[in-house]
Amino acid sequence: DTGSAAAVPIDPRFDIAYVTPVTIGTPPQTLQLDFDTGSSDLWVFSSHTPTSQIRGQEIYTPDKSTTSKLLDGHTWSITYGDGSASRGNVYTDNFTVGGLAVASQAIQCAQQVSSSFTTEESIDGLLGLGFSTLNTVNPASQLTFFDNAKSKLGSPVFTADLKNKQAGTYDFGFIDKAKYTGEITYVPVNPDPGYWTFTSSGYAVGSGNFSGSPITGIADTGTSLVYLPTAIVTAYYRQVQGATNSRNYGGYVFPCSATLPPFTFGVGETKFTIPASYMSYAPVTDGSSTCFGGLQSSSGIGVNIWGDVALKAAFVVFNGANPPTLGWATK
Numbered sequence: 001d002t003g004s005a006a007a008v009p010i011d012p013r014f015d016i017a018y019v020t021p022v023t024i025g026t027p028p029q030t031l032q033l034d035f036d037t038g039s040s041d042l043w044v045f046s047s048h049t050p051t052s053q054i055r056g057q058e059i060y061t062p063d064k065s066t067t068s069k070l071l072d073g074h075t076w077s078i079t080y081g082d083g084s085a086s087r088g089n090v091y092t093d094n095f096t097v098g099g100l101a102v103a104s105q106a107i108q109c110a111q112q113v114s115s116s117f118t119t120e121e122s123i124d125g126l127l128g129l130g131f132s133t134l135n136t137v138n139p140a141s142q143l144t145f146f147d148n149a150k151s152k153l154g155s156p157v158f159t160a161d162l163k164n165k166q167a168g169t170y171d172f173g174f175i176d177k178a179k180y181t182g183e184i185t186y187v188p189v190n191p192d193p194g195y196w197t198f199t200s201s202g203y204a205v206g207s208g209n210f211s212g213s214p215i216t217g218i219a220d221t222g223t224s225l226v227y228l229p230t231a232i233v234t235a236y237y238r239q240v241q242g243a244t245n246s247r248n249y250g251g252y253v254f255p256c257s258a259t260l261p262p263f264t265f266g267v268g269e270t271k272f273t274i275p276a277s278y279m280s281y282a283p284v285t286d287g288s289s290t291c292f293g294g295l296q297s298s299s300g301i302g303v304n305i306w307g308d309v310a311l312k313a314a315f316v317v318f319n320g321a322n323p324p325t326l327g328w329a330t331k
């Protein structure tokens with residue numbers, strides 16, 4: 001079997017996050033989920049979510065599904081990198097993504113979500129595509145959709161073809177040659193503790209020379225920006241007129257009119273260039289002429305993160321074979 005579904009930016013102006021339609025239960029209930037390779041819980045706004053915490057999101061109502069089953073006594077609780085959090089109980093039900101079906105997928109129903117989820121009206125929940133070791137369900141950890149689907153897939157892979165300010169695609173079980181150019185460069189993945197962790201072969205700022213120092217980090221579709229070591233980030237913003245590291249805005253900002261250099265990162269022998277236009281993320285507040293950079297420092301995080309700003313510049317294969325690998329191709 002295979003599956004293929006659109007990854008749609010939640011805001012037409014800035015690529016904050018992408019949502020993908022999924023169906024849950026019988027008859028099918030359609031929700032828009034944020035596919036996140038940096039976590040491994042599949043959770044949804046639901047009939048168990050207090051109405052005061054719901055603002056326009058679609059919800060999953062297990063009682064309306066003839067195939068839903070309560071996973072008695074199981075609970076979950078998760079906190080994301082930005083401090084957002086949710087928790088709740090667990091059902092199993094039929095689940096499909098782009099025509100690929102899994103019977104009895106663990107569906108984590110929110111009984112509590114933090115305000116940042118309430119206000120993100122376009123996101124009805126998250127679908128974790130990290131390794132199942134990260135799943136937070138207690139007392140028994142649950143498998144991700146990808147792990148449940150793997151045995152049905154021609155090839156144990158999924159691919160991310162995220163795009164700048166337009167809809168891209170998540171494919172499951174096959175590699176679509178029409179989505180990339182040249183060869184795919186595969187690099188090793190360390191699946192411990194559960195992220196798609198790989199090592200980039202280096203970077204360059206604009207037309208500067210390539211610095212071949214290894215950068216270990218995670219490929220994270222659920223993170224909007226790229227977070228790298230401070231030395232790399234300062235080297236980049238040294239080339240941006242008027243750029244400053246703003247304590248007020250929590251990162252590097254610059255005049256939206258500034259000329260930005262592109263940013264190149266290496267994967268094996270291949271080089272990927274993030275266009276300058278991707279390196280300006282958004283005005284710091286609506287209508288401001290000060291813009292927030294798409295590249296920020298990872299010093300406060302503890303891990304380097306290749307988020308959407310980088311992933312949009314490539315076609316990425318998440319190879320769930322044993323051992324797992326990551327494939328990168330230009331497009």
Ligand SMILES: Cc1ccc(-c2noc([C@H]3C[C@@H](O)CN3)n2)cc1F
Pocket residue numbers: 017034036037038039079080081082084116117120123126220221222223
């Ligand atoms: C409101 C909201 C907040 C955070 C996230 C979110 N989703 O994925 C991630 C990153 C960070 C790391 O935790 C795993 N991947 N963050 C989504 C939201 F809709």
